[in-house]
Amino acid sequence: MDAQPMDSKSEQTKALVRETAMAMFRTKGYAKTTMRGIAADAGVSLGSTYYYYASKDELVLELYRESVTEQQAAATLALADASGLADRLKAALHAGIDALTPYHSFGSALIGSALPPQSPLNPFGEPSREVRESAVGIFSEVVEGAKVPAFLRAQLPELLWLGYMGVVLFWVYDRSEGQRRTRTLIDGAAPLIAKLVAFSRLPVVKPLVEEVLALKAKVQS
Amino acid sequence: MDAQPMDSKSEQTKALVRETAMAMFRTKGYAKTTMRGIAADAGVSLGSTYYYYASKDELVLELYRESVTEQQAAATLALADASGLADRLKAALHAGIDALTPYHSFGSALIGSALPPQSPLNPFGEPSREVRESAVGIFSEVVEGAKVPAFLRAQLPELLWLGYMGVVLFWVYDRSEGQRRTRTLIDGAAPLIAKLVAFSRLPVVKPLVEEVLALKAKVQS
DNA sequence: TCCAAAAGTTGAACGTGTTCAAAAATGGTG
DNA sequence: CACCATTTTTGAACACGTTCAACTTTTGGA
Numbered sequence A, B: 001m002d003a004q005p006m007d008s009k010s011e012q013t014k015a016l017v018r019e020t021a022m023a024m025f026r027t028k029g030y031a032k033t034t035m036r037g038i039a040a041d042a043g044v045s046l047g048s049t050y051y052y053y054a055s056k057d058e059l060v061l062e063l064y065r066e067s068v069t070e071q072q073a074a075a076t077l078a079l080a081d082a083s084g085l086a087d088r089l090k091a092a093l094h095a096g097i098d099a100l101t102p103y104h105s106f107g108s109a110l111i112g113s114a115l116p117p118q119s120p121l122n123p124f125g126e127p128s129r130e131v132r133e134s135a136v137g138i139f140s141e142v143v144e145g146a147k148v149p150a151f152l153r154a155q156l157p158e159l160l161w162l163g164y165m166g167v168v169l170f171w172v173y174d175r176s177e178g179q180r181r182t183r184t185l186i187d188g189a190a191p192l193i194a195k196l197v198a199f200s201r202l203p204v205v206k207p208l209v210e211e212v213l214a215l216k217a218k219v220q221s
Numbered sequence C: 001t002c003c004a005a006a007a008g009t010t011g012a013a014c015g016t017g018t019t020c021a022a023a024a025a026t027g028g029t030g
Numbered sequence D: 001c002a003c004c005a006t007t008t009t010t011g012a013a014c015a016c017g018t019t020c021a022a023c024t025t026t027t028g029g030a
Helices: A009-032 A035-042 A046-052 A056-080 A085-114 A129-144 A156-173 A177-199 A205-220 B009-032 B035-042 B046-052 B056-080 B085-114 B129-144 B156-173 B177-199 B205-220
Strands: none
Touching (some): A009 A046, A009 A056, A035 A046, A056 A129, A129 A156, A156 A177, A177 A205, A205 B177, B009 B046, B035 B046, B085 B129, B085 B156, B085 B177, B177 B205
16 A cells, blocks of 8 residues: 555565675675575575675675665766866766775775776776766866866866766875865865866877877777 | 705695686686685695785786786886887787786686775785886886976876876776777877877967866865 | 794685585475 | 575585694703
8 A cells, every 4th residue: 555666575675685784784884794694694595695696796885876876876976166177077076986985904905806807896897888978978067167268168077977986096095184185185186187178278288198099988988 | 965955845836826826717717716625625634725825916916916927027018119108008919918818707806806995906005006117117118218298207107106006907808809999999099198198388378287187186185 | 053933835624605416395286 | 375496505525734742753961
């Protein structure tokens, strides 16, 4: 009689496993969260957790999804009152890192699972395409509100996302308190990139940028 | 009565384990090479392999070392008859990827072990400092034989090495036949970087490059 | 030559992620 | 209700990397 589609029993169990795992990941980190631990905490058998999630990594992918959603929300919010490419880029990058911060302790372990090409977590792979496209979408928002030469406009969001991936990699390695160095990097790199974009119309720079775009297209095929 | 310093028995065993492991890594890949397999093939017990190598990763580090040595040799050779920054850079990068090629099949799995910050394989970490410094040395060679503005000269090798790490990351993901796309990237990026270096004296570009250098210094501390 | 300390060797044992055949619960059909 | 196919659940079992206490061999000085 519910208007809402009632979760089937099995969907409830799946959600229970997922939430238990998320909580455990957040409190104990990646390595100390074991499949047996998740099963025990969720009150189901080890086999059942594997019935719903084929691997530990697939559970981490859920965490990844959640974090990207948070990143998007935070970035959209921050973009509302930021104008100019430098500031907008800075806002988006800081928002992204903000959303990631709770996971820094086990981001280290995570990256081992996230980077192998065939991993479902691999940011460049097929399984995470949807998530990746939303992430690129954030940088489309960044670009939309800023002055960007036309010949660069279409490609820029993807390039910025790639740069963001670099920032995330840096962040994972960043052992300074509160990841201060990553913040420094963002604050320094954002205006630099903005300047580069602004200069990209100038006669000396434009051919260079065009070559970069051509190379990007060529390398992708 | 040997003039050569005779290997002690234990050094021989260590070498035996190492060579067995290297062969096994090369033929079966990372994942299918097990510590038990190495021990069996080498004719020693499982415990003994752990007496000489504290972990599987430490054995992979040996492979890493070997490959860097090969890279250096190949690069030095290739640099002998290459002049101009673009060509020299191209030569060094291709030589590096050449040396890496036999490992592409399990480079994928490798990266999972290599990137976590605390891993001995992490290219930015302390355990691999020596190896890293030789690698940066290759790019010092590249720079020495080319015309580079003075204000950039000291920092450039490290920046190029960083770029090379990016190329390696790209190569790991590169699923095209014979990693064609990586070769395309090298051929396209090398002249671009050379141009950028050449232009770095010009009034518009110089402040940008100087800012990049300043940011690099700031971020590293 | 002897013996204690050091170096080297061993295989059982632990905890892990993952697999799987079998058992149990569920849902629809006659 | 009775029957059967499908979905869900279970825990034992596997292979793995790693640890460790016990054992054996080598070393070097008295």
